[in-house]
Amino acid sequence: MNRRIALRHLALISGGLALIPSCDFSSDDILAAYDKLKVTASQKTLLGDISNTIIPAGEIKGALDLEVPDFILVMINDCFTTENQAMFTKGFAAFPDYVKTITGSKFEKLDTKKKEEIIQAGTKLEGGETEEGQTNKAISYFLNTTKRFTIQGYMASEYIQTEVIPYSLIPGEYNGAVLITDLQKPRING
Amino acid sequence: MANLNIRSKQERTYEAIVVGSGISGSWAAKELCDLGVKTLMIERGRNVEHIKDYPTTNMLPYEFPHRGQMPKEVKDANPVVSKCYAFNEDAAHFFVKDAEHPYVQEKPFDWIRGYQVGGKSLLWARQVQRWSDFDFEGPARDGFAVDWPIRYKDIASWYSHVEKFAGVSGNKDGLPQLPDGEFLPGYELNVVEKYFAEQLKKHYGNDRHMISSRCAHIHGNAEYYAQQGRAMCQNRNLCQRGCPFGGYFSSNSSTIPWALKTGNLTLRPDAIVHSVIYDEELGKATGVRIIDAHTKEVEEFYAPVLFINAAALNTNLILLNSTSNRFPNGLGNDNGLLGKYVAFHNYRARVSGEYEGLSEYATSGGRPTSGYFPRFRNVYKQETDFLRGYAAGFSGGRGARADNSGIGMELKESLLNPDQYGPWRVGSHMMGETLPKETNYVALDENLKDPYGMPQLKINIDYDDNDEKMTKDYIEQMTEMFEKAGFTNIQSSDSKQAPGLDIHEMGGVRMGKDPKTSLLNANHQLHAVPNVYVTDGASMTSTSTQNPSLTYMAFAARAAHHAVAESKK
Numbered sequence: 001m002n003r004r005i006a007l008r009h010l011a012l013i014s015g016g017l018a019l020i021p022s023c024d025f026s027s028d029d030i031l032a033a034y035d036k037l038k039v040t041a042s043q044k045t046l047l048g049d050i051s052n053t054i055i056p057a058g059e060i061k062g063a064l065d066l067e068v069p070d071f072i073l074v075m076i077n078d079c080f081t082t083e084n085q086a087m088f089t090k091g092f093a094a095f096p097d098y099v100k101t102i103t104g105s106k107f108e109k110l111d112t113k114k115k116e117e118i119i120q121a122g123t124k125l126e127g128g129e130t131e132e133g134q135t136n137k138a139i140s141y142f143l144n145t146t147k148r149f150t151i152q153g154y155m156a157s158e159y160i161q162t163e164v165i166p167y168s169l170i171p172g173e174y175n176g177a178v179l180i181t182d183l184q185k186p187r188i189n190g
Numbered sequence: 191m192a193n194l195n196i197r198s199k200q201e202r203t204y205e206a207i208v209v210g211s212g213i214s215g216s217w218a219a220k221e222l223c224d225l226g227v228k229t230l231m232i233e234r235g236r237n238v239e240h241i242k243d244y245p246t247t248n249m250l251p252y253e254f255p256h257r258g259q260m261p262k263e264v265k266d267a268n269p270v271v272s273k274c275y276a277f278n279e280d281a282a283h284f285f286v287k288d289a290e291h292p293y294v295q296e297k298p299f300d301w302i303r304g305y306q307v308g309g310k311s312l313l314w315a316r317q318v319q320r321w322s323d324f325d326f327e328g329p330a331r332d333g334f335a336v337d338w339p340i341r342y343k344d345i346a347s348w349y350s351h352v353e354k355f356a357g358v359s360g361n362k363d364g365l366p367q368l369p370d371g372e373f374l375p376g377y378e379l380n381v382v383e384k385y386f387a388e389q390l391k392k393h394y395g396n397d398r399h400m401i402s403s404r405c406a407h408i409h410g411n412a413e414y415y416a417q418q419g420r421a422m423c424q425n426r427n428l429c430q431r432g433c434p435f436g437g438y439f440s441s442n443s444s445t446i447p448w449a450l451k452t453g454n455l456t457l458r459p460d461a462i463v464h465s466v467i468y469d470e471e472l473g474k475a476t477g478v479r480i481i482d483a484h485t486k487e488v489e490e491f492y493a494p495v496l497f498i499n500a501a502a503l504n505t506n507l508i509l510l511n512s513t514s515n516r517f518p519n520g521l522g523n524d525n526g527l528l529g530k531y532v533a534f535h536n537y538r539a540r541v542s543g544e545y546e547g548l549s550e551y552a553t554s555g556g557r558p559t560s561g562y563f564p565r566f567r568n569v570y571k572q573e574t575d576f577l578r579g580y581a582a583g584f585s586g587g588r589g590a591r592a593d594n595s596g597i598g599m600e601l602k603e604s605l606l607n608p609d610q611y612g613p614w615r616v617g618s619h620m621m622g623e624t625l626p627k628e629t630n631y632v633a634l635d636e637n638l639k640d641p642y643g644m645p646q647l648k649i650n651i652d653y654d655d656n657d658e659k660m661t662k663d664y665i666e667q668m669t670e671m672f673e674k675a676g677f678t679n680i681q682s683s684d685s686k687q688a689p690g691l692d693i694h695e696m697g698g699v700r701m702g703k704d705p706k707t708s709l710l711n712a713n714h715q716l717h718a719v720p721n722v723y724v725t726d727g728a729s730m731t732s733t734s735t736q737n738p739s740l741t742y743m744a745f746a747a748r749a750a751h752h753a754v755a756e757s758k759k
Contacts, residue, residue: 055602062602078261116597151594155605158252164606167250170424174557176380179550180611183590 033070034077036085043092044069049108050143051150053115061159063150071153072146084141091142094135098122119143199492204230204456206753207478207493209463209508212309214726214742215499216441216449217352221750222497223454230456230491231449232480234500235305237459238284238312240419240442244432246280254279273691274302276313281430284312294635296650298688301503301695307459308442309501310693311739313430316406316438316558318358318740319581320349320369324569325734328623332568332577335531335626336702338731339712342369348744356439356743357415359559360404368401368564368736375410376402377557381548382586382614386561389675394566398671400584403562406439406740418444425556438558458491460484462642465512466496466521466722474721475521481642495721495753499746502532502727503632506698507647509724510634522716525706528699530631532651533733535694536580536622539661539684541668543677544613545586552588552611560585563618565735567663576659580622581735582668588614616677620664623735624689625656626697651689694738696730714749720756725749 031039039047051072052064063069076088099107099118107115123144127137154160161167208219211233222229237243251257258278265272268288277285286303293301304310323342330337346369353372361376379387379402387400407423408415415421420436420443429438436443449455460483467490469476477492498505506529512521520528560583567579592608594601630652634645665682672680689695702708705717710729716722725745727738 054597055605056598058599058602060602060606075256075259078263079256079259080262112598120597147594147597151601151605152257156251156257158250161250161252169248169250169426169428171427171556172425172554174378174380174425174553174555176378176383176553176557177551178554180552181550183552183554 031073034073036077036082037073037089039073039089039092044073046096046107047072047092047146049115050119050146053112053119054147054150055154056112060164063154066154066157066159068150068153068157071157072149075149075153076145087138087141088145090135091138091140094139095122095142098135098139119147123147202490203477203492204228205493205757206230206495206497207232207491208497208499209478210309210497210499210501210505210726211307211441211446211457211459212304212499212501212726213311213314213441213739214746215309215497216311216445217743217746218497218499218723218725218750219455220445220449221747222754223449223452225751225754226452226454227495227754228454228456229449230458230493231446232461232463232478232491233305233307233309233457233459234462234483234504235307235309235459236483237457238306238308238432238442240436240440240447241432241434244434245283247428247431247434249280249431270300271302273300273687274693276430278430280428281313284430284432291640292638293640293646294638294648296648297652299649299651300688300690301649302690302693303501303504307446307457308440311440312432312442314440314739315737316429317562317737318353318356318404318406319562319564319736320371321345321734321736321741322367322369324367324565325732325736328578328734329732332572334577335732336700336704336707339701339703339708344712345741345744345748348748349740352740352743352747354414355418356406356444357408357420358404358740359407359409361402363399363401365399365401365564367569371404373404374408377405377407377409377559378402379561380553380586381551382545382588382616383561383584385545385548386584386586386616386671386675390671393671393674398563398566400561400563403559403583405559407558408437418448420444423558425558427556427558429558461489462644463498463500463508464488464642464644465508466498467492468512468514468516468521468719470514470516475719481644483642486642495723495757497723497725497746497749497753498728499724499726499742502695502698502730503647503649505724505726505728506532506632507634507644509699510632511645517718521722522699522709522718524718525709527628527707528709529633530628530698531626531700531731532630532632532695532697533624533626533730534651534689534696535692535733535735536624536653536657536661537619537692537694538622538687539620539664539682540617541665541672541680541682542615542617543672543680544615545675545677546613547676548614549611552590565623567660567667574659574663576656576663577625578623578656578660579735580620580660580664582618582620582664584616584618586614586616588612613678616672618668620661620668621692621735621737622657622660622664623733625654626700626730626732627654632698649690651695653689694727694733696727696733696738699724699728700731701729702731713752714745715752723749723753 055063125136125140329335360373423437461480510520563582565579590608638646
């Protein structure tokens, strides 16, 4: 096992925090598991809050219950180009100030409805040539990426695919003309 | 390199040697073994045993750390193989990584390879359409390449032979350009595909057809295949992982275990064939020289009959590297044409669209195939400003999707209860015949070597004006057909992908009647070294439009029987 994989395992075992926790939040610890992203522990908490706003817990578990933030960061760390990682990281870093400017409060202090509104509005931010435009573009990119991977990580999780909508390795014989009215399944309460 | 022929020559002598364990090699070996010939099959890659060596076959989507996607580090290190549609987390272990076998791209060429027992038969798209005389007579009629030395009547019974054993599902469509075969029940076209087929009939009469594509899957009746240990296709569509049911034909599930059961097959994986040994006194080939993949030691194996089925370009590489005083430019290469007249299939263009009709229907379950558009251009006579034509794939689909636009409980409810149907989506991709030309060639690089000390292959293959015209025609014609069928939102694209990504490279050791202009005779023997047979893609004189694997199977079976008949003379 190479050092990077060892570190990642350690990070996963210890809940993503590979370094010794510090109480001094001014020197927020960088999580070693996502070495290309330089994500801090408090940022990961924020990402958890955002993903859990996108898909909250109810009778059926939510994004945070299924460790979706880990999935999001693994995907961006392992599969994204450097440019897209930089765009994500920039938007991620700018998001708290964006929230503060609009609401006068920190994201985690907002009620659910406000959180939802700010995320939805943020995904639709338009970019531009100015510095503000560039920042808005990054925030929009960060939120859209987070939403996309929240949905993917949630739906393609072991919990959903075994307990909620079991994945079938053997889908059955093809029916190329099935009436949609015959396909209605009992609704699952989200 | 140490030459360690430790074992006695007798221990290293067989009655036949087959180089390559993919679709064509395994068919040659299976036939030889069935006929009682003690056969050595040599494979450069590792052994892959049916079921046992399919590590991902029953993995669930969430068990893949990136849900199938390849990490960027891997993509960056493998720019060539990463372009292949099937190079994903579930099947990456069956593909050759770029650094494992470097080659020289004099022009862009994406060489997609599978080095393991079974070769690319684990990864193929399993489409098996017969050729007809419209294909075999193509070069002679249209004046390109050379005339094929065989016709449909020479190969028809061998198509039947391999179809029956491999398991081919399809319908008897009665089309002269796509002869019917020995079919298991065909897969059903869905309602929008049937609608399109009817529309074609309405607008083009009997000129254009869209049928259920014949595929190498066991469907409808599996009884005969139990003796191979194979069962019905389960519609999983996870074929590239290796199928634990043996639902589709692969060397690993079918021909190789069958040949092993005869007791006549010896399998030697991890052995890179360096060259064919030619004995100048005897005037024939006597064996092959291999490099052990692990120890890099050289060893020789001997047999009176050799099949070189290493996959099209690697067969060229081996023969080019088999030099002697008699053949200084490669085995059997008296005319200097070895490695030349390579061609492929043009898979560049796609057309997609939507259909608002039939909105009460959707599909359920799975199937391993879809629609197939046999060639309709220039079939009976030359009628366009380009030679030959194209086949096309066609499929339509419709399933429930979730509305992802919301957030919170509303989004969650939508994701867990997808009910957005939208219109039917329809799509097509072209499979164009390309013309073999002397200027499309492979050769050995004079300086660069691979990690085993073998010369690297220089690849110089490109599209030409005929391909450009054909691509344009496909887009125009398919767009017109989509319009006539009432499809909307029609979009077309030309990927301009490099040759190679079609994974249908062919030629270089072409068949022909005349030793001055071809390498192989009508029985797949090298004109100049008749105890050497080539029945893989390298032997192709022209490419037609059909997926070629079925034809390689039939060639291999036919040639194996020929070799045995010759040995008894």
